[in-house]
Amino acid sequence: MEGVRVRFPPSPTGYLHIGGARTAIYNWLFAQKTAGTLIVRIEDTDAERSTEESVGAILDGLRWLGITWDEGPYFQSAYASDHRQAAQKLLESGHAYKCFCTHEELERKREEARKRKDDYHYDGTCRNRSAEEIGRLEDEGCAYVIRFKVPRGPGGVVHEDTVYGILEKKYRDIEDFVIVRSNGSPLYVLSNAVDDIRDRITHVIRGQDHLANTPKQILIYEALGEKLPRFAHMPLTLDPKKRKISKRTHGEMVAVQYYRQRGFLPWALVNFLVLLGWSTSDDREIFSKDELIDAFSLEGINRANSVFDIRKDDPKFFTDPKAISINAHYLRTMPLDELLPYVQAELEAAGLWSPSFAGDKKAWFESTVDLIRSRYHTTKDFANLGRPYFADVFPMEEKVVRKNILKHDNLKEWLPLMAERLEPLAEFTPDSVEQAIRGLATELDVKAGILINGARAAVTGQAAGPGLFDVLAAVGKQRVVQRLREAPSFYEAME
């Protein structure tokens, strides 16, 4: 496919949210796949709600996700004259007309229609005004909007959507819609189409919520004598109550930024989002960037809306479990080199980072990260659950101390004794440590598990973790010995 040009046109009224990110991802994938061009166009014509910070946040979100674009960001507001010119052209060619009906009149008619339980469409009061009449009204200083003159009579707008197939909208179901406000500023339906024409967009890939105004835009394209792009509408992302997700009702949970802050790997998020409404017919769900670009196709997009299974107050999942599972999958399987920078960033943010981790302790750091990553879900876990490996101060869970240490009175002596046995070891490796501890267990005639679990609790404050001998080797002799010697203090503290 030659010359594909697609666009992502966010309106800068907040951060980049999940739905927008997904739209951007689909456009990006399609551009990548076809060696086409992705354009970012900021639709900032709603001056009241648009902010500069928002533009920054959206672009920042895209960059973080790894979505690259080829042109832009363009700003729609810079092209207002294009939009006005198009409206003028439509006026001149008789495809649009000036409407002097006031807000009040229209509101009254709408209200009446509502009472009659009737469908309300603009009644065309101004559609057939004579030139003199229009001139007179203008001279009187009456404000007017510009409406598109929708063909009347039978028939309708027919087009084939790549995802939804052939769609027909009857002319009679389309009212003469406004394309320019009374203050002269163009409306979305016009400016979006005009911009797409100017940007030579070949494929409009956007949310299904735009399905309804596609016929209007097609009418505009045709009236302007322009070639139609291909439309592909994608299903919407809903919350578990089947409501369209939005910044307003869901807050930060639906912001890309939120996932970044909660320790998501950008590619894991992309991988999760692309699966919301798109799939291949084989069973693959995990894709590298190249694999995804290769596998992606508009035809694989689903028609039904999908539910983003956000779990607001679930103690176990802070978001869709599948998203977390994909993130965890990448965390434990991605090349270690690629993971390290994320871990470093987390440790730095938590004040646990030491330059030596990238210097003389690099090998140790890498093997430690590799040791613990298989049971973590987000990069945040390295700074929380991983604390005992990287710092001297870490939380001791009381429940764990009770269960794995205090329950066995003898550990009060055994753990310090273990320290005595470990301290002289010339080599502090999983093997040598195991030998020493199993030897001690035999000598004391206790099950090794008691010593092992007690040691894990004393050294990490946690009941779960990697194999204890690996843990000890990772934490290091000095810290291990010290922590084991401090074990008796738990008995005093708890008494």
Add this chain to the structure above:
RNA sequence: GGUCCCAUCGUCUAGUGGUCUAGGAUAUCGGCCUCUCACGCCGAAGACACGGGUUCGAGUCCCGUUGGGACUGCCA
């Protein structure tokens, strides 16, 4: 209300008339592994919204019902 779109396990989905006693993923439960937890492996439970048609045969086609969604703005 009107117009349009949609409908398979809790969630994401495969499925384009027979190979579907409906497959995978995730979540849940059980087992194996084992010093614990995770990973991994094995297993269980779990869905074609309903009703009519068409057909030798329907998850797959048609109609209706129900349910959900979008749009219905001088927002984008």
